[in-house]
Amino acid sequence: MFISCYASGSAGNLYKIESNKTTLLIECGLPMKDIRHCLGTTIDDVEAVLLTHEHKDHSKAIHEFLRLGIDIYTSKGTAIACGVEKSPYVHFIESEKVFIVGDITIMPFKTNHDACEPVGFVLRDNKDILMFATDTYNLEFNVNKISQLMVECNHSYEILDEKLKNGQIDKSRYNRLVKSHFSLENLKTWLSKNDLTCLKEIYLLHLSKQNSDADEFKQEIEAMTGIPVYIADENVIKTGNYIMPTSTWECVPKPSTRSNFFYKIFREE
Ligand SMILES: [Zn+2]
Numbered sequence: 001m002f003i004s005c006y007a008s009g010s011a012g013n014l015y016k017i018e019s020n021k022t023t024l025l026i027e028c029g030l031p032m033k034d035i036r037h038c039l040g041t042t043i044d045d046v047e048a049v050l051l052t053h054e055h056k057d058h059s060k061a062i063h064e065f066l067r068l069g070i071d072i073y074t075s076k077g078t079a080i081a082c083g084v085e086k087s088p089y090v091h092f093i094e095s096e097k098v099f100i101v102g103d104i105t106i107m108p109f110k111t112n113h114d115a116c117e118p119v120g121f122v123l124r125d126n127k128d129i130l131m132f133a134t135d136t137y138n139l140e141f142n143v144n145k146i147s148q149l150m151v152e153c154n155h156s157y158e159i160l161d162e163k164l165k166n167g168q169i170d171k172s173r174y175n176r177l178v179k180s181h182f183s184l185e186n187l188k189t190w191l192s193k194n195d196l197t198c199l200k201e202i203y204l205l206h207l208s209k210q211n212s213d214a215d216e217f218k219q220e221i222e223a224m225t226g227i228p229v230y231i232a233d234e235n236v237i238k239t240g241n242y243i244m245p246t247s248t249w250e251c252v253p254k255p256s257t258r259s260n261f262f263y264k265i266f267r268e269e
């Protein structure tokens with residue numbers, strides 16, 4: 001599947017997934033005008049939005065999408081927390097119950113976060129199995145034969161411990177972070193327990209501005225797995241400063257007279 005990361009992190013999240021026939025968004029956590037900037041006319045292709053949880057950095061534009069009549073797939077708990085549970089366009093999903101949108105089969109799974117009923121997703125088309133997990137302090141769900149992984153790598157314990165020692169963060173903030181977001185160390189443990197033989201690429205999501213080191217995280221995960229790692233940089237929405245993927249990928253500014261601040265990522269043939 002084609003993956004476009006437009007925004008990732010506590011300032012907003014927006015990802016587009018395209019199969020042969022179907023375009024989905026995962027999350028809609030930006031103001032609608034920014035989402036329109038990002039997607040351009042491809043917003044008309046969006047068949048549905050998959051929403052992991054109610055926090056504004058993931059759900060900000062949900063009401064606008066519903067006004068456009070676009071289907072939202074999310075848990076009942078998330079829908080209630082967003083106040084959209086009565087909308088005819090909201091479809092309740094349940095952990096480990098499969099549903100289909102276009103030619104993509106989707107299985108939600110439970111995540112662990114300070115939210116009502118958060119989920120992650122496994123998406124499957126005729127080519128790929130993509131796993132998406134963010135805003136979760138642990139990952140109990142394993143999938144065989146994933147080919148694309150989009151996963152949170154919010155902080156490292158090493159950085160947090162150092163900051164705690166120096167008094168740069170207090171214990172309650174420390175505890176909140178490790179009980180709500182996924183760390184580099186936990187990601188490495190999860191990767192070590194999973195079959196990665198089909199995995200082609202890894203996207204690290206939702207890096208903390210203060211408590212992460214993008215270059216180091218990328219290097220460590222690449223060294224461990226031997227698989228290309230891309231950082232979904234939250235600056236993408238503000239500056240177009242998307243971190244250039246490696247040689248098999250290319251960043252192309254989408255032609256636009258209004259703005260050139262975003263990039264569409266596509267796979268080179
Ligand atoms: Zn978040």
Ligand SMILES: [Zn+2]
Pocket residue numbers: 053055113115135
């Ligand atoms: Zn959250």
